[in-house]
Amino acid sequence: MNEIEINKLQNMANAIRALSIDAIEKANSGHPGMPLGMADVATVLFSKYLKFDPNMPNWLNRDRFVLSAGHGSMLLYAISYLVGYKDCNLQQIKNFRQLGSKTAGHPEYGLLKSIETTTGPLGQGLANCVGMALAEKILNKKFGKNLIDHKTWVIVGDGCLMEGISQEAISFAGHKNLNKLIVLFDDNKISIDGSTDMTCSDNQKKRFEASNWETITIDGHNFDQIDKAIKIALKSNKPSLISCKTIIGFGSPNKSGKESSHGAPLGKIETELTKKRLNWSSKEFIIPKKILNDWRKIGGKGKKLRENWHKKLNASSQKKELIKQMKRNCISRSNETSIFLKQLIKNQSLEATRKSSQKTLEFFNKKIMNLLGGSADLTGSNLTKVSTSELTGKNQNYIHYGVREHLMSGAMNGIAVHGGFIPYGGTFLVFSDYCKNAIRLSAMMKQQVIYVFTHDSIGLGEDGPTHQPIEHLAGLRAIPNINVFRPCDSIETFEAWEIALNTQTTPSILALSRQNVPLVRGNFRKNLSMKGAYFLNENKKARLTLIASGSEVSLALDVQSILEKKKIKSNLVSMPCVEIFEKQNKKYKEKILGNNPRVVIEASSSQGWYKFINSNDIIFSIDEFGESGKAEHLFNHFGFTKEKISNKIIKKFFT
Numbered sequence: 328m329n330e331i332e333i334n335k336l337q338n339m340a341n342a343i344r345a346l347s348i349d350a351i352e353k354a355n356s357g358h359p360g361m362p363l364g365m366a367d368v369a370t371v372l373f374s375k376y377l378k379f380d381p382n383m384p385n386w387l388n389r390d391r392f393v394l395s396a397g398h399g400s401m402l403l404y405a406i407s408y409l410v411g412y413k414d415c416n417l418q419q420i421k422n423f424r425q426l427g428s429k430t431a432g433h434p435e436y437g438l439l440k441s442i443e444t445t446t447g448p449l450g451q452g453l454a455n456c457v458g459m460a461l462a463e464k465i466l467n468k469k470f471g472k473n474l475i476d477h478k479t480w481v482i483v484g485d486g487c488l489m490e491g492i493s494q495e496a497i498s499f500a501g502h503k504n505l506n507k508l509i510v511l512f513d514d515n516k517i518s519i520d521g522s523t524d525m526t527c528s529d530n531q532k533k534r535f536e537a538s539n540w541e542t543i544t545i546d547g548h549n550f551d552q553i554d555k556a557i558k559i560a561l562k563s564n565k566p567s568l569i570s571c572k573t574i575i576g577f578g579s580p581n582k583s584g585k586e587s588s589h590g591a592p593l594g595k596i597e598t599e600l601t602k603k604r605l606n607w608s609s610k611e612f613i614i615p616k617k618i619l620n621d622w623r624k625i626g627g628k629g630k631k632l633r634e635n636w637h638k639k640l641n642a643s644s645q646k647k648e649l650i651k652q653m654k655r656n657c658i659s660r661s662n663e664t665s666i667f668l669k670q671l672i673k674n675q676s677l678e679a680t681r682k683s684s685q686k687t688l689e690f691f692n693k694k695i696m697n698l699l700g701g702s703a704d705l706t707g708s709n710l711t712k713v714s715t716s717e718l719t720g721k722n723q724n725y726i727h728y729g730v731r732e733h734l735m736s737g738a739m740n741g742i743a744v745h746g747g748f749i750p751y752g753g754t755f756l757v758f759s760d761y762c763k764n765a766i767r768l769s770a771m772m773k774q775q776v777i778y779v780f781t782h783d784s785i786g787l788g789e790d791g792p793t794h795q796p797i798e799h800l801a802g803l804r805a806i807p808n809i810n811v812f813r814p815c816d817s818i819e820t821f822e823a824w825e826i827a828l829n830t831q832t833t834p835s836i837l838a839l840s841r842q843n844v845p846l847v848r849g850n851f852r853k854n855l856s857m858k859g860a861y862f863l864n865e866n867k868k869a870r871l872t873l874i875a876s877g878s879e880v881s882l883a884l885d886v887q888s889i890l891e892k893k894k895i896k897s898n899l900v901s902m903p904c905v906e907i908f909e910k911q912n913k914k915y916k917e918k919i920l921g922n923n924p925r926v927v928i929e930a931s932s933s934q935g936w937y938k939f940i941n942s943n944d945i946i947f948s949i950d951e952f953g954e955s956g957k958a959e960h961l962f963n964h965f966g967f968t969k970e971k972i973s974n975k976i977i978k979k980f981f982t
Contacts, residue, residue, distance in 0.1 A: 328551050336550050337619050339374065340366040342409060343579060347401035348432070349611045352592045357424060358433070360575040360588040361399030363601075364547070365482060365513050368571050371553040371608045372511070373406055378477060379627035380658070381412045384440030385960045387653065388630070388636050391443050391459045391745065395452025397433035398590065404430045409440040409619065410626030415439050417612060436744060436772040444744050448764045450490030453510070454734050456481040457496045458507035458741020458750075459725070460566070465699070466747050467655045469669060469721045470474055470649055473639050478561075484513045485523050488531060492764075495734035501539035502729075509557070510535075513844045514547070515575040521586045535568040547571030555824040561838040575729060588727035652697055652747050654982035655775060657829050664690075668851040671817045677843035680877070683817035684839050685710035687824045692716070692724070695828065699748035701726035702779075703735045708841075709781045711754030732758050736765030736778070743774040749828065751777035755787075757797040758836050759803060769834035770808040776834040777827050783813065784930040785965065786842040786878055791955030801934035803836055804905055812904050813838040814856070814930075815880035818848035819903050822856035826907075840878045843957045847881055847901075855901075859908025862901040862920050871897040871980065872921045874939065875928040876905075879947075883928050883960075885969035887964050887975070893973075895981055898923075905935070914974070922979050930967055944980060947972055 328336075343366040343692035351357035367746045371399065376974060378390040392651055393716065394403045401423065406416035414429060419439075422428035424561035429438040433447035443459070446452035459479045466475040487493055502507055512531065514521045533540045541563040541792050545552040554570070555790035575586025593601060602608070609615055618859075667690050671683075692715045694700055702711045704725065716725035727733040730755045739750035759780055769776040785795045812823035812832055820839070829836035848855075855861040863880065872891070880901045887899050900919055902908055908916065925944040927936045939944065947967050962968060966975075 328554065333550050335621060336367070336370050336374065339621055342371040342618050342622065343369065343402060343405045344605060344609050345610065346405040346408065346420055346600055346614070348593060348814035348885070349384055350401050350404070351421050352595070354424040354597055355592055357401060357592065358590050359401070359593055360515075360517070360590075361396055361484060361513055362402035362576045363577045363579065363583075364515050364573040365402060365571070366552050366577070367509070367548050367550065368511055368573070369402055369406060369660065371550060372480060372557065373410065374761045375554065376557055377480065378629060378632055378915060380633040381410050381626045382414065382630060385631055386633045386636070387639070387746065388475060388477050391396040391456070391479045393443050393446065393452045393456050393479070393481045394434055395446055395481050395487045395670055397446030397452060398432050399482070399484075400430070400432065403434055403437070403441060405931050407439055408618040409614070409622035411623050412439065412441050413802065415441065420882060421612060430508065432518040444741065445768050448768070449484070449486040451498070451737055451764060451768060452494040453481055453740035454488055454496045454737025454765070455744070456508060456662065457500045457505065457734065457743040458738030459505065460500065460505040461738060461744045462745040462747055463507060464503070464505060465723050466652070468750045469646050469725065471701065474645060474649055479508045480511065481508070481622055482513060483514065485518050488512070489527060492733045492737060493592045495731040496737070497535060497538045497639065499729065499731055499734055501535075504539070504564065505566045506564050509560045510566070510568045511552065512568060514570045515573045517575045517584070517586050517589060519586060519589055522924050524814065531568070532570060539565055541565045541567040542570065543567065544570045545572065546574035555863050569722060580604055589648065605811065614647065620652070621876065624836060631701050655697075655749060658691075658694070658825065668818065668821065671821070672849060672851065675846045677845055678815050678817055679840050679843050680814050680816065680905070681710050681839040681841060683814070684779060684824065684837060685713060685818070687821045689713040689715070691824060695749070697748050699724055699726065699750045700752065701728050701750075702753040703758070704727045704730045705754055708755070709778050709779055711751065711753040711846070728752065729813070732761040733765060734899050736744065736762035736769075738741045739776045740765055740772065740774060742770055743769070743776050744772065748756070749775055749777065751779055753779035753781065755782045755794060756780035756799050757782070757794050761800055762905060766803070766809070766834065766836075767806055770806050772833060773808065773832040777833045778834065778836045778838065781839045781969040782841045783877060783951045784840065785949065785961045786840055786930065786958045788842070788927065789955055792952040795953030796931065797949055797952060798932045800838060800929075801932040804935050809834050810840060810904050811836045811905050812856070813877035814874075814903050815848045815877055815901055816844055816848055818846070818851050818915055821855055822854045823903060825854055826857060836879065842876045842878065847883050847884060856899045856903045857907070858911055859904045859906065860902035862898055866888060868896045869898040869921070870895055870901060870923055872923050872925045873897055873923060873928065874900045874902055877929070879928045879967070882967060882972070886973045887930070889973040890976065893977060895977070907943050916924065920922065926976055928967075928972065930962070930965070
């Protein structure tokens with residue numbers, strides 16, 4: 328680069344720094360260190376390599392740019408304003424971190440068009456990017472590089488690479504040769520507590536190389552080195568790590584290179600000194616016209632690329648198929664659905680709901696072209712793979728994630744926000760703990776991600792308490808905007824999948840049994856699970872209401888039968904989805920719950936059920952860890968037998 332070009336890039340980078348300093352100072356809150364440190368790298372990336380168009384932010388073949396180190400959000404917001412995204416004006420920059428602004432403390436999906444995914448919990452953005460790059464690779468194979476050919480860029484910090492999810496992401500991406508994934512590492516050797524020497528001795532270069540990555544180390548403030556490194560990465564047949572040696576809080580005379588610049592405003596005096604050091608003389612939030620014009624020209628460059636791509640799309644014989652691939656259509660029942668459900672009922676036999684789920688997937692996988700399934704090394708247990716699952720080639724629709732539950736969940740979020748697929752992935756319900764942060768982000772971003780969690784209770788038996796979920800259903804149900812389904816048989820399992828595939832702004836969790844359960848539903852004409860809870864058996868002379876979910880519904884039926892013989896009539900409510908039931912109107916909920924004594928039966932924590940009962944009602948639950956043994960012995964040990972439950976009900980309410 329010549330001196331003129333370097334000066335131009337330096338001025339553009341300082342514009343990012345100035346806006347970041349001013350916004351953080353005005354908010355009296357934020358993280359200036361990273362935007363100041365990575366401004367040079369970001370300027371080269373956006374000005375010379377990133378493929379995007381602010382006038383059509385959702386252009387399918389755009390590059391994806393993610394700030395995994397989301398605390399440095401002002402870097403992204405400043406660039407968004409500078410390149411001309413219409414929804415990020417100067418007022419939004421001034422409203423940084425204020426209630427109701429689009430420029431939140433960390434990038435939040437849906438607030439600004441330049442935000443590809445919600446980042447904040449460190450490492451999640453990196454995992455999301457693995458999913459984005461994976462989605463691009465599969466679509467590229469299917470539709471060719473004329474229609475699908477874009478990169479995924481992600482800025483990570485030391486914190487992202489310390490989090491355990493990063494190793495899962497690095498390992499998987501290297502194994503899959505996701506060569507269009509480029510990681511820009513803000514290698515400043517500083518975390519909140521101080522120098523990373525206190526906590527970390529990792530050789531990141533060797534770490535990435537060991538997982539089949541291209542690695543490049545540069546001075547993150549040398550424009551020539553930044554430029555050359557990106558060119559090398561773009562030619563690599565591996566995913567690339569560009570380790571950018573940067574100075575946190577670059578330009579600050581007294582705080583650069585120190586943890587004090589990480590998570591607090593520079594302060595008025597230090598702000599003035601920093602701007603002086605950067606030769607920045609403009610007033611607060613003012614960008615000199617020439618510099619702003621240079622940035623706006625960068626924002627305008629993508630228009631031609633995008634228009635050329637649309638010409639290719641319009642001329643392509645694959646246009647209709649690609650458009651169909653990107654759509655998430657609602658599923659309506661057909662004659663084939665009736666035939667399938669009739670067959671389920673005809674073959675009445677004991678069957679685990681995980682097996683019922685596989686049968687349902689077999690049906691839907693032939694109807695929906697953009698399902699992308701997988702499992703965290705438990706395919707044979709989760710039963711997420713079907714006869715139409717393809718592991719490679721143009722029609723790949725299944726992923727072996729390996730023992731990487733957290734990466735799988737984070738990658739599914741990336742796949743979902745990338746577009747083109749409805750991702751689903753399986754593991755044991757007890758291992759949802761490994762996935763929790765990513766599940767929460769699925770719900771926060773309103774993404775259609777489907778989690779298939781099998782082995783849902785003590786019914787899994789001999790593997791013992793480490794594998795037997797107790798508190799997990801309650802914990803997952805506590806997350807806002809998520810539907811947790813615990814179906815009781817093959818019909819409810821089909822209904823749960825049907826709802827999940829038709830629910831586009833809420834993730835779904837299917838909690839499925841390992842042990843066999845009987846078919847308890849003979850009617851299938853209407854999806855009764857759509858109400859969240861319904862009468863499986865209703866009696867107008869009922870003196871009691873039994874409420875159960877999952878494998879305990881058949882147990883509740885047996886209890887109801889014993890009570891009937893004792894001349895005690897009852898209503899039996901199956902509640903496959905608490906969240907959907909709570910959204911019903913007051914009249915329906917009062918009808919289902921009734922005024923009679925209520926008895927809840929679920930082989931998990933009692934947490935969450937108290938809102939449905941009165942002080943004198945009963946909950947049959949498990950509020951301690953499980954044991955190792957056969958399922959039937961465990962259910963007897965914990966009091967989940969028809970005799971023990973019915974005897975306690977009679978003693979409590981009818982003697």
